[in-house]
Amino acid sequence: MADRAESETPRVGAAVLPDPGSVPHDSATTHVTGRSEYVDDRPMLRGELLCGIVYSPHARARLTRLDLSAALAVPGVACAVTAADVAHNLWGSIIVDQPLLVEQEAQYAGEVVAVLAAESRESLAKAMRAVRVEWEKLPAIRSIDQAVAAGAFIGAERSIARGDADAALAAAPHRLSGTVVIEGADHFYLESQAAIAYPRADGPMEVHSSTQHPTETQHVVAEAIGVPFNEVVCIARRLGGGFGGKESQAAPIAAYAALVARKTGRPARLAISKDDDMIITGKRNPFQIRYEVGFDGEGRLLALKAQLHSDGGAYADLSTAIMERALLHSDNAYCIPDMHVRGQVCRTNHHPHTAFRGFGGPKGVAMIESVIEDVARTLGRDALDVRKRNVYAPGRDTTHYGQKVENNCLPALFESLEARCDYRRRREDITKWNADRSSNPRGLSMTAVKFGISFTTRFLNQANALVNVHRDGTVQVSTGAVEMGQGVNTRIAAIVAERLGVPIGAVRVMVTSTEKNANTSPTAASAGTDLNGAAAAAACDRICARLANLALHLRDLPPERWPSRTAGLGTQPEAQVTDHPPAEPVRFEAGRVHAGPFSIAFADLAREAWLSRISICEYGHFATPDLGFNKLTGQGRAFLYYTQGVAASEVEIDRFSGEVKVRRVDLLMDMGRPINHALDVGQVTGGFVQGMGWVTTEHLFYNADGLLVSHSPSTYKIPSIQDTPRVFNAHLVFNEGNAANIRGTKAAGEPPLLLSLSVWTAIRDAVMNARAARSGGRDLVPMAIPATAERVLRALEPEAFAAIETR
Ligand code: MTE
Ligand code: QUE
Ligand code: MOS
Numbered sequence: 001m002a003d004r005a006e007s008e009t010p011r012v013g014a015a016v017l018p019d020p021g022s023v024p025h026d027s028a029t030t031h032v033t034g035r036s037e038y039v040d041d042r043p044m045l046r047g048e049l050l051c052g053i054v055y056s057p058h059a060r061a062r063l064t065r066l067d068l069s070a071a072l073a074v075p076g077v078a079c080a081v082t083a084a085d086v087a088h089n090l091w092g093s094i095i096v097d098q099p100l101l102v103e104q105e106a107q108y109a110g111e112v113v114a115v116l117a118a119e120s121r122e123s124l125a126k127a128m129r130a131v132r133v134e135w136e137k138l139p140a141i142r143s144i145d146q147a148v149a150a151g152a153f154i155g156a157e158r159s160i161a162r163g164d165a166d167a168a169l170a171a172a173p174h175r176l177s178g179t180v181v182i183e184g185a186d187h188f189y190l191e192s193q194a195a196i197a198y199p200r201a202d203g204p205m206e207v208h209s210s211t212q213h214p215t216e217t218q219h220v221v222a223e224a225i226g227v228p229f230n231e232v233v234c235i236a237r238r239l240g241g242g243f244g245g246k247e248s249q250a251a252p253i254a255a256y257a258a259l260v261a262r263k264t265g266r267p268a269r270l271a272i273s274k275d276d277d278m279i280i281t282g283k284r285n286p287f288q289i290r291y292e293v294g295f296d297g298e299g300r301l302l303a304l305k306a307q308l309h310s311d312g313g314a315y316a317d318l319s320t321a322i323m324e325r326a327l328l329h330s331d332n333a334y335c336i337p338d339m340h341v342r343g344q345v346c347r348t349n350h351h352p353h354t355a356f357r358g359f360g361g362p363k364g365v366a367m368i369e370s371v372i373e374d375v376a377r378t379l380g381r382d383a384l385d386v387r388k389r390n391v392y393a394p395g396r397d398t399t400h401y402g403q404k405v406e407n408n409c410l411p412a413l414f415e416s417l418e419a420r421c422d423y424r425r426r427r428e429d430i431t432k433w434n435a436d437r438s439s440n441p442r443g444l445s446m447t448a449v450k451f452g453i454s455f456t457t458r459f460l461n462q463a464n465a466l467v468n469v470h471r472d473g474t475v476q477v478s479t480g481a482v483e484m485g486q487g488v489n490t491r492i493a494a495i496v497a498e499r500l501g502v503p504i505g506a507v508r509v510m511v512t513s514t515e516k517n518a519n520t521s522p523t524a525a526s527a528g529t530d531l532n533g534a535a536a537a538a539a540c541d542r543i544c545a546r547l548a549n550l551a552l553h554l555r556d557l558p559p560e561r562w563p564s565r566t567a568g569l570g571t572q573p574e575a576q577v578t579d580h581p582p583a584e585p586v587r588f589e590a591g592r593v594h595a596g597p598f599s600i601a602f603a604d605l606a607r608e609a610w611l612s613r614i615s616i617c618e619y620g621h622f623a624t625p626d627l628g629f630n631k632l633t634g635q636g637r638a639f640l641y642y643t644q645g646v647a648a649s650e651v652e653i654d655r656f657s658g659e660v661k662v663r664r665v666d667l668l669m670d671m672g673r674p675i676n677h678a679l680d681v682g683q684v685t686g687g688f689v690q691g692m693g694w695v696t697t698e699h700l701f702y703n704a705d706g707l708l709v710s711h712s713p714s715t716y717k718i719p720s721i722q723d724t725p726r727v728f729n730a731h732l733v734f735n736e737g738n739a740a741n742i743r744g745t746k747a748a749g750e751p752p753l754l755l756s757l758s759v760w761t762a763i764r765d766a767v768m769n770a771r772a773a774r775s776g777g778r779d780l781v782p783m784a785i786p787a788t789a790e791r792v793l794r795a796l797e798p799e800a801f802a803a804i805e806t807r
Contacts (some may be wrong), residue, residue, distance in 0.1 A: 022678035056106030059140035059706025076123030087226025107314035110280035147346035160634035163338035168303030172294025184283035191240025211250035213522035244355030326360030333448035421666035443766025452639030463531035473603025480520025499540035501588025526747035539620030548586035563611035647755035658793030691756025
């Protein structure tokens, strides 16, 4: 493997990896033929109950009456569960502050107050209608501004600083300040939250959950029903998408099903509708960011001060960790010598906001990328030149939290994409195009991503794996990783197959269960393959060491004395082998094990091992090395490495409707040495398009009571095939230099989403180009996320809107 290139810019761009023939996703066939089983596809058992949830329709309200008697009288209704039935009615991933069921006061519209269970859908529907709940509405906090005014916060303010931002700002030749408003977005996974709990008279409660975090789900269920952790098993076969939305918020759903199962002794199923799912679950945190930036006439950033506020919703959930990641990404690809970023999570009466692909990263990056656009426009320079002037590069490669940016591809990525996408010529064309004021405004923008890979909470950076080799040479591997479409199973299978030198078809990744892998971290932070793949590799390495030693032993033994000929009779002494590395090199390749000229089929060697009473099953544990981020000082090595990329987006705005068409996207993503090219391309394009939805059309509307009214595909506009870029050139870049990670790969899950911000900055570019064509000025036009058609039109025609609205 290549040495870690300290501060040296790796060469990229020349070698865009050809697809080496990727193995298909392990569920490809069953997905396409509709045979993949999700939680709610499990066959109903005899006596199984269907559950429904009752929730508050008000942002904040006192529960004055909860009368379930009429509901319970409906034939076929088995039970109702309320706060009184919960053994420990408080949970939370980081701060334990959230009740599973409302006791006296609901803190958000969608907060669950009761669970009903019935034998049929019809009975359940009837019972749900018969529930009598009365609420007394209370004043609610519905925005970041209101929360700040009321001093309603979650956790303490966090701060990361380098140098003296105040002094550097004061001394800077130019200064700009502004506010970036970023709204939330729904995860819009296709499979709504679901769980089935099977109470076992003679064993633990078995919970099948669509969760990204089986261990936390296991623990929340156990505490809810009042049993120790070993009395609950949580199983997650696959999810129909998670995107962060099932990291924490799957746990209460499972707890509701388990509470019913516990109370009735019958299996209980809770699979909520899309509408209920959208109403009750939290979204991407809305952010409001105020900044002040100082720069010189060349566009060099000298100082940045930023105050980030997020809407955490009613309970802490993961919002404090999300804020931390936002602070850690507010530099993005750019080195800013004096910097001070502060972040505070606000407590509002919204559903508790939660993890969503990118965590806080996209919010910090949105701020700095839009700052760069503003600096460029103010100086009359091209934004790409400003980016290239500020990008992390040798000699200026330490972040504001003191981590060195190693194996830095960013300068090369900018250069390479500039040439590939014909940036300069297209910029000229667009300027000419926009000069004709009757044409639809066009914009072009290139943004970058430098996404830190590791949980910023050190103890989460661990994983374990169980690898069972069978006597026919086939393999079963179990880890804590959850397959949610991203292909983690396929990647882990590839790692195991490579280590053992067997075909990938000989490796089966088993269902994820806390029975086999306990104390696991969520499949999150894009580190699913990195952590679980490394744990599986560690297990393989121990098996390989023993098998290698056995192979050397057999090499020197006449075949008639091999265990397969003698073990049944006990005529030969048993082979004694250790876990120590073999004395001579032994290769595991293409289903065979080679020691010099000697070679034996892997399956035969496995059988000889078993006959010699040598274990061919192993458990591996992995802990990411060298992490040293101190949350109290905000300094240290927060990430094992960075996944980096750049994208250039060109958009056109319909000047009459404000609708945006993405004409072309060129994207380069540094994926190290990819395990599976096709899966990576899927992650890159999928993440980008998902992010496009967030920055353009996905708009959450709440009514005056704080209830989400855009809670279905008819009122909430995710990207469709029509919205994908007309031209989409997404390429992976080959980089041998990531020695830090397993197999030299890089995480692909979240980073590409951040590149969709180039669509947002391109829209701003188009709007400002159009305004400049009219007025000749260099007005900075703020644009919220999402840049909806209405917002774009307002930004294009502020005078026309003002005239209408004052009439
Ligand atoms: N891809 C698909 N198809 N479905 C998903 O739910 N989740 C994303 C990303 N890609 C997701 C996805 C998120 S939020 C994360 S953190 C990573 O996948 C998690 O998986 P990994 O760590 O195995 O990449
Ligand atoms: C990225 C993440 C997570 C994170 C930090 C990241 C994440 C997550 C947590 C977290 C932190 C503290 C806890 C806990 C979870 O931190 O997903 O239970 O006590 O859950 O940088 O994705
Ligand atoms: Mo992903 S937001 O870390 O589940």
